[in-house]
Amino acid sequence: MLTVSVSPHIKSGESVEKIMWTVVVCLLPPLILSVFIFGVQTLIISAVSVASCVAAEAVSQKLLHRPITIKDGSAVITGLLMAYVIPPGVPCWIPILGAVMAIYVAKHLLGGIGFNIFNPALIGRAFLMATFPVAMTSAWLPPIRDAAVFKYMGSGIDAVSTATPLYVLKHYGIGALMEKFGSMSAIYSDFLVGWRPGCIGETSALLLLLGGLFLIYKRYITWHIPVSVIVSVAFFTWVFGGEKFFTGNPLLAILSGGVFLGAFFMATDYVTSPSQAPAKLIFGAGIGALTVLIRLKGGYPEGVCYAILLMNPLVPALEGWFRPKRFAPQKGA
C-alpha cells in the first residue's frame, strides 16, 4: 500500500511535542532551585498544579469531544507556569482551582490550543488573586538561608508574614531593602541567583535567563519579546521610578518580581503573542510599560502578570497591522 498525499512529502523534524517538552525542560532548573530556597512545598505545589492542569485538559477535551492531547506537553507548561507565579506558602490545593479556570475556561472553552486569547496560566493566577487575595498576596516565605533576616524584616509590617522586595520597595523604600540585604551589591547578586522572597519560580533571574537563551538558541522563540520587555521595564523605571525623573534603578527593577519569567516564558507564548518582529517589539514594550505603571501607581507591588494579560487581546490587532510583506501582491487583491 502506497501512501498518497499532497506535497511536501518530507517535513522538518520539529513538532509541537518537541517544542513544548523543551520548554518544560528549560523551566525545571528554577523549580529545583526553589526547593533549596523555599523548601519542598514548592515541588508539591508545582506537582499539584501540573497534575491538575493535565487532568483538566483531559477532562475538558473529553467533555468537548475533542482529541485528547495531554501528551503534547502544553498543559504541563501551563501547570508549571501557574505554579511559578504563586507564592510558596499557599495551601497546596489552591492550584487545582486555578487549573480549572486556566485550562477549561481560558483555553478549551475558547477553542483549545491556538484559539485562546489570554495566556491560560496567567488567567489561572488572576483568578486565584481574585478568589484568594489574602493567601495570594501574603503567603510569602523567606529564603531558608536567610530565614532570620527576613522574618525580622517582616516584623515591622506584619508579625507573621514576610514581604517581597517589591512590596518593601513600594512601601518602605530602598533603604529598608538595603538594611535587610546589607549592600546594593548583595541585593543584585542575591536577586540574580534567586535568594529572595517571591513566587515559586520567578526568583532566579539567572536560571530563567539561561533557559530563555536556550530557547532562543533552538529558535523556538526569538529575542524580540524578552529583550523589549526587559528594556522597557528598565527604561520606564529609570525615567519614572525615582524621586525625580531619570533617577530610578533599572537593574533592581528587572531583577525583581516576575520580569524574567514573564519576558522569556509567558510573553513568548505562541498563541497569545504576535509573530512578526515589529509587532513583537511593540508587544514587549507595552508589557514593560504597563508593568512599571502597575508597580508605581497600581495597588499591587508587581504588575507583570496583568501587563501581559492586558497586552494579550491586542495580539490579533498587532498581527493585522504587521503582516509579512507580500512578494508580489496581485492588483486589486
Next chain:
Amino acid sequence: MNDLLLTFPKGGVHPPERKDLTEHSAVEPLPIPEEVEILLNQHFGAPCNPLVKKKDQVAEGDAVGEVDKGLGATIHASVTGSVKGVGLSAHPIAVKAPSILIQTDPSAEPREWQPSDWKGLSREELLRRIKNAGIVGIGGAGFPTHVKLSPPPDAKVDTLILNGAECEPYLTTDHRLMLEHAEKIVEGAKIILTVLGIKDCRIGIEANKLDAIEAMKTACGKASPNGFNVTVVPLKVKYPQGSEKQLIQSITGRRVPGFGLPFDVGVIVQNVGTTKAIHDAVVLQKPLYEKVVTVSGRGIARPANLMVRIGTRISDIASYLGGTLPGLAKVVLGGPMMGFAVSTLDIPVTKTTSGILFLTEDEIDARPYGQCIRCGWCLDACPMGLLPNEIGVYVEAGHAGDTSQFGVFECFECGCCAYACPAKRPLVQFIRLAKMKAKK
C-alpha cells in the same frame, strides 16, 4: 561561505538534501523496455492528437502526437516498434490520460543523430527546430519552450538565466548534466541568446554542487566568446532557490510582479536540462524522447541517475534497479517538496519527470496533524510573504472561498510552510482547496 552568496531575501527552508544517494553516480542508460506508454499530455496546454493508429510502425524520434491549435508541444516515439494501441494510461497528475502504447522492436538499430553547425541559421529556423523537437520546460512545469522563447515584441528582455539551482532534495539530474555535458549546456545557452537577440546569460547554481560550478565555469571559459557574456553565479543553498521568481530575485534583484511573467522584468529563465535538450534539438535535430531521471530514496535497492526513454513505466525502472525495499511507504514523481505521490508503479515517465523517489517510513512524516499553535513559522518560511496559517484556519472552518484576501493565487505551492509547521498541518492541501473554492 554560504551566507555570503546571492539569495532571495524572504522565507525559504533548509530541508535535508539527501543528494549523496546519487550525486556521484554517472548517468547510465536504462535498457530499452519491452513496451512504452507515451502520454499525450506531457506539457502545459492541450493534449496532443495521436498521429498514429494501431499496428503502425514507428521509428525512434518519429512524431506520434501533435497539437493543432493552442499551447502544446509535439510528442515523439521514444523507441522503434509497432503501435499496440491508442488508449488511456495512468497519469501522474491527471489520473487517466490518452496515450500511445508502443511495442519495442528488439532488433532495431539505435537511431543516430548527426551534429551540424547551427551558426548562421535564422531565428525562425532555430525556433522551428525547437518546436519540432517537442521541447518543453523539463524542470517540472512543462511549458512549451518555443512559446517561452517568443516573448511579445514590447517585452525588453536583456538577461537569460539558466536554472541549475536544483534546490529540491534528492534530485541530481541537473547536477549530473552540468558535470557531464557542461559544454553542450553552454552551447544551448548561446542558441537561446541568439533566438532572443541578447548577449547576457547567468547560470545560477546552488553552492552544494561545487564540482558542477567548476565544470560550468570551465565550459563558459572555453566557449568562444562571440560577444556573448555567459557567467556562472553560485547561489546560497536554500529551498526554493530554483523557483523562477526567487531565482530571478537572487540573481538580478528584480521582482516579478503579481500575475506577471519573467519577461516583465526583462528575464527569461530556462532549466539547464531544457537547455541541453535545446542544444540537441538544434545541433542534432534530435527530438526530446529521452531524459535523465534521478531514481532515489531509501526504498529502492540501487539509487541511480538514469537516461530513460519517455514512456518507460516506473515499474520497469524499479525492477532494473533491483526492486523496491521493505518499508517503502510513498512513491513520488519529482522532488519531495513539490512532487506528486502516486498510488501505482504502472505510470510512465513523461518529459517533466525529473525524479522518481521511493521513500520509506522514516523519510516521510506521516504523523497526524493538530491545531495551529500560531508559532508563525510558516510566515517565516513562506517566500511569497503569505499567511498559510490564516488560510489553513479559514479552510478548516469551512471558509475556503473567503481566502482571496490572503492572496492564495500568489502561492506556487513550494511547500515551505507545511515543511516548517510543527503541528504537521497540510497547509499546501488547505491552500489548494482554497484556490479551488475561490475560483468558483
